[in-house]
Amino acid sequence: MLDVRGLSRRNFLAVGSLAGLGLTLGDYLFLQNAKASDGPAAAGPKAKSVIHIFLPGGLSGQETFDPKPNAPIEYRGEMGAIGTKIVGEQFGQLLPMTAQVADKMTVIRSMTHGEAAHERGVHNMLTGYRPSPALVYPSMGSVVSHELGPRNNLPAYISVPNQFDPAQGTGYLSSSYSPFNLGAAPEQNGFKVRDLNIPGGVDDVRYNRRRELLNLVNCEFNDRVKADNVGAMNTFYERAFDMVNSKEAREAFNLDAEEGGVRDRYGRNEAGARMLLARRLVEAGARFVTLTYGGWDHHTAITGNMHRLLPAFDRAYATLLSDLDERGLLDSTLVLVSSEFGRTPKINADGGRDHWPKVFSVALAGGGVHRGAIVGSSGATATEPEDCPISPEDLATTIYHQLGIDAGKELMAPGARPIEIVDGGKVRREIVG
Numbered sequence: 001m002l003d004v005r006g007l008s009r010r011n012f013l014a015v016g017s018l019a020g021l022g023l024t025l026g027d028y029l030f031l032q033n034a035k036a037s038d039g040p041a042a043a044g045p046k047a048k049s050v051i052h053i054f055l056p057g058g059l060s061g062q063e064t065f066d067p068k069p070n071a072p073i074e075y076r077g078e079m080g081a082i083g084t085k086i087v088g089e090q091f092g093q094l095l096p097m098t099a100q101v102a103d104k105m106t107v108i109r110s111m112t113h114g115e116a117a118h119e120r121g122v123h124n125m126l127t128g129y130r131p132s133p134a135l136v137y138p139s140m141g142s143v144v145s146h147e148l149g150p151r152n153n154l155p156a157y158i159s160v161p162n163q164f165d166p167a168q169g170t171g172y173l174s175s176s177y178s179p180f181n182l183g184a185a186p187e188q189n190g191f192k193v194r195d196l197n198i199p200g201g202v203d204d205v206r207y208n209r210r211r212e213l214l215n216l217v218n219c220e221f222n223d224r225v226k227a228d229n230v231g232a233m234n235t236f237y238e239r240a241f242d243m244v245n246s247k248e249a250r251e252a253f254n255l256d257a258e259e260g261g262v263r264d265r266y267g268r269n270e271a272g273a274r275m276l277l278a279r280r281l282v283e284a285g286a287r288f289v290t291l292t293y294g295g296w297d298h299h300t301a302i303t304g305n306m307h308r309l310l311p312a313f314d315r316a317y318a319t320l321l322s323d324l325d326e327r328g329l330l331d332s333t334l335v336l337v338s339s340e341f342g343r344t345p346k347i348n349a350d351g352g353r354d355h356w357p358k359v360f361s362v363a364l365a366g367g368g369v370h371r372g373a374i375v376g377s378s379g380a381t382a383t384e385p386e387d388c389p390i391s392p393e394d395l396a397t398t399i400y401h402q403l404g405i406d407a408g409k410e411l412m413a414p415g416a417r418p419i420e421i422v423d424g425g426k427v428r429r430e431i432v433g
Contacts, residue, residue, distance in 0.1 A: 051289050054291070056165075061382060064094075070380070077347055096314065103372040104372070106363070108362045114357060116355045135171075141157040151285040153249040160278060271293045296339060343356050376390060393422050
C-alpha cells in the first residue's frame with residue numbers, strides 16, 4: 001500500500017497535472033523518493049538543535065556585520081571596520097573576537113522584508129509569515145517542538161529568560177508547544193529556574209503519591225471534558241514531572257556547575273550568562289533555544305549605544321561558537337543571530353538610525369551552514385539588496401530543512417484549515433550545503 005501521509009495539497013495538485021502525461025500516483029511517489037535521495041539531502045538532518053540569538057529592536061548592520069568604510073560619513077557613521085577571518089571581508093570595529101571566528105560563520109547581508117513596525121517585523125522573522133488578522137502563525141520554536149518533540153526530559157523549546165513577544169508563541173498550534181520560560185534571568189546572582197525542585201519536606205514517597213493522585217483526578221476530568229487547553233495542561237504537567245524527576249535535566253539549567261574559567265570566558269554579564277546557558281541546554285538535549293540580549297532600537301546616539309552593548313555580545317557570541325566547536329557540537333547546532341529589521345542607511349539628526357526592513361544582516365553558524373561565507377550585498381550605502389535577496393520565508397525554510405522538517409508540510413489550523421509550515425520559501429544553497 002502506498003503511504004500518502006506526507007503528501008501536501010500542493011503535491012496532490014502536481015499529481016493531477018501529471019495524470020495527462022500517463023503518470024500514476026505510484027510513479028509520482030517513486031520519482032519524488034528518487035529525487036529526495038539524490039544529492040546532499042540524502043544524508044538526513046544536519047542540525048539537531050537551534051540556538052536563536054534574537055537582538056530586539058532592530059540591529060544596525062552598518063555598525064556590526066556590514067560596515068561601509070568607504071561610504072560618506074553620514075552613511076558609514078562614526079565607527080570603523082576591522083578585518084575578519086574571511087579574506088577581504090570586514091566587520092564593525094567592536095566585533096574583534098567575532099571577526100576571528102568569521103571562518104565558522106555565514107553572514108547574510110541581503111535579508112529583506114517589508115515590515116517596518118517592531119511587532120510586525122518580529123512576527124515575520126520568528127514565524128516566516130507576515131502578520132495576518134485572520135490567523136496567528138506559530139513561531140519556529142513551536143513548530144520544531146510540534147514536529148520533533150522533547151528529548152532527554154528537557155522541553156523541546158526554551159526561552160531565555162522568558163517569552164518576549166506574542167510572536168514567539170504557538171499561534172494556531174496547541175499551547176502545549178509553548179516555550180518553557182525560566183522565570184528568572186540567568187545573569188542574576190543566585191539564579192534558579194522556578195519550580196524545578198521538589199518542595200522542602202516532600203520526600204520521593206510523598207511526591208510519587210501526590211503524582212498518582214493527580215493522575216487519578218485528571219483521568220476522571222479528561223473523560224468528561226475534551227478540550228485543547230485541558231490536553232495542553234496535562235502535557236505541561238507530565239513534562240514538568242519528567243524534568244523534576246531527571247537530575248540530568250535539572251542540572252542543564254545549573255550555571256553554577258560550570259567552571260569559573262568557562263564563565264569568565266563567556267563573560268559574567270547578560271550576554272555571557274544567556275549564551276552559556278543556551279549551550280548547556282542544547283548539550284543536554286533541548287531542540288530550540290531562543291535567547292534575547294539588549295535593546296537595539298537606536299534612533300539616537302547609536303555610536304554610544306554600540307559601545308555599551310557590543311563588547312559583551314562580541315565576547316559571548318565568539319566564545320559560544322568556539323566552545324560548541326571544541327565540544328564537537330557546532331556541526332549539529334545551528335546558531336542564528338537575527339533581529340526584526342535593520343536601520344536606515346543615513347545617520348539621522350539625533351545621531352541614530354531609524355527602522356529599515358529593506359535590507360539588513362543576519363548571521364548563522366553550525367548545523368550544516370557554510371563556513372566562512374558572505375551571502376548577498378546591501379550595496380555601497382546599505383539601501384537595498386544589490387544581489388541575492390533572502391526573505392524570512394527563505395530563512396525559515398532553510399532552517400527547517402537543516403532540522404529535517406519539510407517546510408511544505410501542512411499543519412491543521414482552526415476550522416480544519418491546512419496551512420503550510422512556510423508558504424513560498426526556498427532552501428537557499430548559498431547558506432547551506
